[in-house]
Amino acid sequence: MLPSTIELREADQPVVHRLPRAVAVGLASANIATVAPTLGADEYRVSGVRKVGVVRIAGHTVWLKPKTPVRRLFAMLGYARAGSAIWTEDDFGFEEDEDLVPALAHAFVRQASRALAGGPLRGYVRREDALPLVRGRWRIGDQLTRRGGQPLPVEVSFDDYVEDIAENQVLLSAATRLLRLPGVPADVLGALRRIVRVLDGVSVISVGAPEPVVRPDRRNARYSSALALASLVLSGSSVEQRAGAVVASGFLVDMWSVFEDFVSAALREAFKPYxxxxxxxxxxxxxxxxxxxxxxxxxxxxxxxxxxxxxxxxxxxxxxxxxxxxxxxxxxxxxxxxxxxxxxxxxxxxxxxxxxxxxxxxxxxxxxxxxxxxxxxxxxxxxxxxxxxxxxxxx
Missing domain, CATH: 3.40.1350 (Trna Endonuclease; Chain: A, domain 1)
Known part of the structure; x- marks a missing residue:
């Protein structure tokens, strides 16, 4: 019987694995690896694995393990995103031998819980609404076109001081995506649900929708590490590729992209004195x-x-x-x-x-x-x- 959990290691050199046909098709169609059949039953030659993380294909969970220690991988990701070392290798609280998704989930919960310890941020959001009384600015043009001259309700625009702001939307969306990912440890699930409850009333970013831009400032400084991890969750968890009846979903990171972005960021720093x-x-x-x-x-x-x-x-x-x-x-x-x-x-x-x-x-x-x-x-x-x-x- 073929396994329901499969482990592949990041590599270029071909390695023969026993795989269900649906998994082989999913790996190839999602461009996760190069897969070629062999003469053996249910045996495939797998090469070119440069994505790491976890993916679920046709009911099977496939772990894609990096060659680089997970601590180093996170440090590279942070450096590449910020152009400097925004995370040290002691910021995450996980062991060297953990896989990417469990490590990411632990790190996100740790940083998001710290960020929300004093309660969610609030901010002013511009809203337009029809109200029974005037609040903010009366939109006379809309009143005439939409209400036909009727005095009520009043078409107004106003600034509302709410928790439904970009920072909280990013954190909530990342927590929601992590709850759906395969491979998230059981001890993290409860903490993720608590984060979701704390952010009740905040909008979730739809899958495929652009992530809202969050500009760092003194007001959201306590969110900085959590937002960086949340952005990583959102960028890697949009994997979904259909090939007939095969559906692949999960969290994947392209190692070549991580490495090239890190080197480019580090070289920019190195060239500054010259x-x-x-x-x-x-x-x-x-x-x-x-x-x-x-x-x-x-x-x-x-x-x-x-x-x-x-x-x-x-x-x-x-x-x-x-x-x-x-x-x-x-x-x-x-x-x-x-x-x-x-x-x-x-x-x-x-x-x-x-x-x-x-x-x-x-x-x-x-x-x-x-x-x-x-x-x-x-x-x-x-x-x-x-x-x-x-x-x-x-x-």
Whole structure:
């Protein structure tokens, strides 16, 4: 009998698993992994797993486990979202070996409970209504068009001091989504229900609707960590993919996106002392006619001149080496941009950082970041790479 709970680990290399056919179809159709049948009954070769979290497919719960320790993953997520270390690795209160969704649920409950300890925030919300008396501003135009000149009810607009504001809507919506996710620990469910009760009367954000913008200020400062976690819940819990009768739903995070966002944010901090500007997805063309588009992940511009080119790659190297295609791509970027050096930044695996000197071409530096270290140490590694490598090119 095939298991109802299935574990897959983040990896590029193919691994054979016994899976129900519906799960195999769901993984492929939701673009969670590459799945190919083998000659064995109910056996599939699974590769390219770069999403982590938990997903429910056709009644089966599939855990997608990250290679990176969960503490490090959360720290990367926080750094990528804020451009600095908004969470330390001691902010969450969970163990190193926990899975992503239980860890996220524990962290959210902990921070949301702290945020709401003094009661929900209140704020002024602009409302329009028809009332039996004048309150706020009388909307004369609407009174004439909607009421045909009748004096009552009165069409008015006014500011109401309520709890149904964006901050509370985000927290409530995240708590509601977590209650529906597979893999949320039983000891967290009660705390999530308490949060929902505290925010009774607040509107829930519909699935698929944009998350309201919350601008940080002194008034909502106590909500800051809880809102960051809530935003993470809302961004990852909108997974739903239908393939015939197969429905996949759950919470998933793209590891390549987390890594690239973290590296980009950390590099922006590292470049600040040297002036210029770090531009993402710098648009240019490779050919004379301008039909072949190129867009390096990051370029450093000083007085409008490209001084450095960086591509960020979250890949598992094959046979101890990083993909040659990355070298070809960077060599083309450097040739087009007139640079003598290019930089590739990887999540470290078996290969070490090295330099590739291209014949009649640029020197390509491959940097390997060790994600088993603290995020502060990884950010320092990136600062050192900027200081030792790129600074020398600008002087």
């Amino acid at each position: 002036g210029g500007v770090l531009v993402s997805q710098y648009q240019s063309t490779l050919d004379v006619e301008g039909t072949v588009k190129i867009a390096p992940d990051l370029v450093w511009l000083v007085d409008g001149e490209v001084r450095a080119c960086i591509d960020v790659k979250y890949k598992v190297e094959k046979h101890g080496q990083y993909p040659n295609a990355d070298l070809y791509q960077m060599a083309a970027y450097c040739r087009r941009l007139g640079l003598g050096d290019g930089h590739l930044v990887y999540a470290a695996g078996e290969s070490e950082a090295r330099q590739i000197e291209v014949i009649d071409g640029p020197l390509i530096n491959q940097h390997a970041l060790d994600l088993s270290r603290s995020m502060a140490a990884v950010a320092q590694q990136l600062s050192s790479f900027v200081r030792q490598g790129l600074r020398s090119e600008s002087v």
